[in-house]
Amino acid sequence: MASKLLRAVVLGPPGSGKGTVCQRIAESFGLQHLSSGHFLRENIRAKSEVGVLAKQYLEQGLLVPDHVITSVMMMELEKKQSQHWLLDGFPRTLVQAEALDRICDLDLVINLNIPFETLKDRLSARWIHPASGRVYNMEFNPPDVHGIDDITGEPLIQREDDKPDAVAVRLRKYKEAAKPVIELYKSRGVLHSFSGTETNKIWPYVYTLVSSKVRPVHSKEAN
Numbered sequence: 001m002a003s004k005l006l007r008a009v010v011l012g013p014p015g016s017g018k019g020t021v022c023q024r025i026a027e028s029f030g031l032q033h034l035s036s037g038h039f040l041r042e043n044i045r046a047k048s049e050v051g052v053l054a055k056q057y058l059e060q061g062l063l064v065p066d067h068v069i070t071s072v073m074m075m076e077l078e079k080k081q082s083q084h085w086l087l088d089g090f091p092r093t094l095v096q097a098e099a100l101d102r103i104c105d106l107d108l109v110i111n112l113n114i115p116f117e118t119l120k121d122r123l124s125a126r127w128i129h130p131a132s133g134r135v136y137n138m139e140f141n142p143p144d145v146h147g148i149d150d151i152t153g154e155p156l157i158q159r160e161d162d163k164p165d166a167v168a169v170r171l172r173k174y175k176e177a178a179k180p181v182i183e184l185y186k187s188r189g190v191l192h193s194f195s196g197t198e199t200n201k202i203w204p205y206v207y208t209l210v211s212s213k214v215r216p217v218h219s220k221e222a223n
């Protein structure tokens with residue numbers, strides 16, 4: 001199998017399961033999961049310059065300006081140059097995709113196609129552990145103890161932008177911005193789309209696809 005470092009992106013609307021799928025890929029293949037939303041929420045909690053600027057956009061479910069998120073992601077990617085990585089939530093506009101193009105060639109783009117009604121239901125049942133970004137769902141993957149993170153024992157919270165008004169805006173904005181990004185990757189032959197309403201059904205196909213590029217952590221070959 002090629003020893004080249006994997007450069008992958010997961011695209012999909014809010015609630016499509018990007019975070020859940022990336023969490024599973026990161027665990028199964030030992031690669032770095034870099035979530036733009038998680039970095040922004042960390043900056044907001046730390047009250048950094050980026051955080052203060054980004055806060056208003058996140059609260060309203062609007063996209064943060066391209067130059068802000070691009071500089072955050074470029075800084076993070078610089079730190080991970082020697083590792084396989086997987087981007088979640090970036091790029092989300094054509095301008096961001098062009099910025100990413102300047103630093104790497106993508107090997108794989110996974111696009112999650114999930115119906116609108118499913119997205120609305122999922123987001124309203126989502127809870128997160130703010131420090132790690134770990135994602136739960138009160139029906140699909142509840143924590144062992146209600147309202148508590150499995151790993152740290154710390155409290156879970158609901159995101160501000162998972163409130164109904166912000167959800168509707170986010171879904172609309174996603175569609176507009178993502179179309180040219182999806183077209184770009186399709187034209188390059190790196191786009192792989194998966195449709196369905198359940199992550200567990202999509203996951204085996206994603207696993208097989210990623211296995212064709214990197215070795216699973218727990219495979220016999222890896223030991």
Ligand SMILES: Nc1nc2c(ncn2[C@@H]2O[C@H](COP(=O)(O)OP(=O)(O)OP(=O)(O)O)[C@@H](O)[C@H]2O)c(=O)[nH]1
Nearest residue numbers: 014015016017018019020122126136137140198199
């Ligand atoms: N019922 C159900 N819930 C799911 C499924 N897959 C993921 N979820 C839950 O749906 C919610 C959204 O999933 P995420 O992985 O956070 O989705 P995302 O695309 O990263 O969402 P954003 O962070 O908003 O971009 C979470 O609460 C997940 O636990 C599924 O197959 N069925």
Ligand SMILES: Nc1ncnc2c1ncn2[C@@H]1O[C@H](COP(=O)(O)OP(=O)(O)O)[C@@H](O)[C@H]1O
Nearest residue numbers: 014036037057058061062063064069089090092
């Ligand atoms: N690539 C990006 N470009 C612009 N804004 C972003 C980007 N990634 C994240 N954000 C901001 O962070 C918020 C949360 O992002 P994320 O956790 O990926 O959730 P969602 O996919 O539900 O929007 C977005 O609504 C947006 O305000």
